[in-house]
Amino acid sequence: MDKMNVSKHISGKFNDELESVRNKVLSMGGLVEKQLRDALIAIETSDQELAEHVLRSDHKINAMEVQIDEACVQIIAKRQPAASDLRLVIAILKTIADLERIGDEGERIAKVALESFNNDQQEFLVSLENLGQQVLSMLHRVLDAFARMDLDAAYEVHQQDAQADRQYEALTRQLMTYMMEDPRGIPKVMNVLWSARSLERIGDRCQNIAEYIIFFVKGKDVRHVSPESMEQTVRGRTS
Amino acid sequence: MDKMNVSKHISGKFNDELESVRNKVLSMGGLVEKQLRDALIAIETSDQELAEHVLRSDHKINAMEVQIDEACVQIIAKRQPAASDLRLVIAILKTIADLERIGDEGERIAKVALESFNNDQQEFLVSLENLGQQVLSMLHRVLDAFARMDLDAAYEVHQQDAQADRQYEALTRQLMTYMMEDPRGIPKVMNVLWSARSLERIGDRCQNIAEYIIFFVKGKDVRHVSPESMEQTVRGRTS
Numbered sequence: 230m231d232k233m234n235v236s237k238h239i240s241g242k243f244n245d246e247l248e249s250v251r252n253k254v255l256s257m258g259g260l261v262e263k264q265l266r267d268a269l270i271a272i273e274t275s276d277q278e279l280a281e282h283v284l285r286s287d288h289k290i291n292a293m294e295v296q297i298d299e300a301c302v303q304i305i306a307k308r309q310p311a312a313s314d315l316r317l318v319i320a321i322l323k324t325i326a327d328l329e330r331i332g333d334e335g336e337r338i339a340k341v342a343l344e345s346f347n348n349d350q351q352e353f354l355v356s357l358e359n360l361g362q363q364v365l366s367m368l369h370r371v372l373d374a375f376a377r378m379d380l381d382a383a384y385e386v387h388q389q390d391a392q393a394d395r396q397y398e399a400l401t402r403q404l405m406t407y408m409m410e411d412p413r414g415i416p417k418v419m420n421v422l423w424s425a426r427s428l429e430r431i432g433d434r435c436q437n438i439a440e441y442i443i444f445f446v447k448g449k450d451v452r453h454v455s456p457e458s459m460e461q462t463v464r465g466r467t468s
Numbered sequence: 469m470d471k472m473n474v475s476k477h478i479s480g481k482f483n484d485e486l487e488s489v490r491n492k493v494l495s496m497g498g499l500v501e502k503q504l505r506d507a508l509i510a511i512e513t514s515d516q517e518l519a520e521h522v523l524r525s526d527h528k529i530n531a532m533e534v535q536i537d538e539a540c541v542q543i544i545a546k547r548q549p550a551a552s553d554l555r556l557v558i559a560i561l562k563t564i565a566d567l568e569r570i571g572d573e574g575e576r577i578a579k580v581a582l583e584s585f586n587n588d589q590q591e592f593l594v595s596l597e598n599l600g601q602q603v604l605s606m607l608h609r610v611l612d613a614f615a616r617m618d619l620d621a622a623y624e625v626h627q628q629d630a631q632a633d634r635q636y637e638a639l640t641r642q643l644m645t646y647m648m649e650d651p652r653g654i655p656k657v658m659n660v661l662w663s664a665r666s667l668e669r670i671g672d673r674c675q676n677i678a679e680y681i682i683f684f685v686k687g688k689d690v691r692h693v694s695p696e697s698m699e700q701t702v703r704g705r706t707s
Contacts, residue, residue: 292692294692295691302558306550306554311545312545322558322561323565405658409652410651450534452530452533453534
């Protein structure tokens with residue numbers, strides 16, 4: 230039951246169309262993940278060229294979103310999917326909206342690499358990178374869960390966000406202390422703070438995608454429900 | 469052509485269902501608008517009780533989103549809408565996702581009213597309120613445009629966002645200067661800065677909703693297109 234066989238859920242003549250859209254989502258996810266990874270490498274290695282490459286590539290993600298969105302609307306109009314097929318199309322529509330915004334956040338993060346930092350400031354850049362790695366791992370795992378429509382993996386990513394939130398809060402405190410100690414550094418530190426916020430938001434969006442996977446597999450909307458109710462949905466038998 | 473007659477676009481037996489969902493979106497929009505307005509009043513009048521009321525009411529918005537979302541999926545499954553009917557359902561699905569997140573931002577803004585500020589700090593609270601009023605007007609106007617599926621009004625809101633962005637940038641500079649001058653005030657000022665950011669995001673989300681209206685009326689996805697191409701779509705005849 231753990232790893233749902235997606236093809237089992239796709240029936241009828243539009244199997245190929247649905248598979249093609251699903252593959253496009255995976256390509257889009259791969260690109261978004263690459264953008265975030267490159268943004269973090271650019272910060273770590275002070276690679277301004279790589280940061281600019283990230284900034285120049287966002288339009289590709291936008292174009293993919295529009296293309297997949299259109300394909301989904303076409304499928305609904307032409308194929309009139311029902312039950313789990315319809316849930317898949319809806320889950321895809323929502324997932325690509327989150328992926329597109331993760332791409333936008335990646336752009337904001339890349340901008341930090343365009344700044345230069347002194348030795349003292351390197352310290353909180355390390356904390357930023359740690360948060361970045363945590364969130365990158367969430368993104369990688371949720372895309373993997375999406376590829377296999379793996380309920381358990383999606384639930385694990387959902388749980389992982391609490392840890393990212395704690396890291397984000399610790400970093401925020403660290404940055405505020407730094408600003409109070411050296412007010413001249415504020416504008417530069419603010420950019421780090423915005424990036425940290427962007428990373429925290431990416432974590433939230435990975436959580437959203439995990440919820441769409443659970444919605445597809447279980448047919449139940451688990452947004453805004455209590456942790457207990459969420460666990461019950463995930464652990465319960467498929468209805 | 470200015471004010472599209474929505475009922476003209478809704479044909480067949482599921483007219484009532486579609487109208488009912490549209491009305492629910494308007495109720496949800498009304499509640500989201502009230503939350504933002506209350507959050508701003510709470511800041512202006514230092515009304516902590518009102519701020520807490522805003523924080524306690526967010527769950528209603530979440531519940532409405534889930535309910536409308538379900539109704540839309542039901543309509544697609546049962547009624548198999550096509551053409552402009554399908555575009556309406558898709559536009560609704562996307563609009564409620566943005567409305568729900570505007571509600572979340574409203575919560576963050578309300579939290580500022582739980583703080584107390586000294587006389588010096590009142591100054592930037594006024595700037596925050598000005599930005600708040602600007603964004604509240606965008607939200608009001610885009611909901612109004614949604615109610616009438618008014619293409620021109622949607623386009624105007626879309627254009628209005630540039631002004632909100634300028635106000636936001638001026639406020640950010642003001643707040644950073646203040647932090648540099650009085651580092652002890654940083655934690656408190658940071659909260660104002662987060663609220664300002666939330667307001668700026670609400671402006672972006674109003675822009676998104678304007679784009680969904682244009683998508684419904686014109687059948688064309690205008691996200692990520694150039695301003696010229698957007699204007700051409702809006703000014704051109706309905707295809």
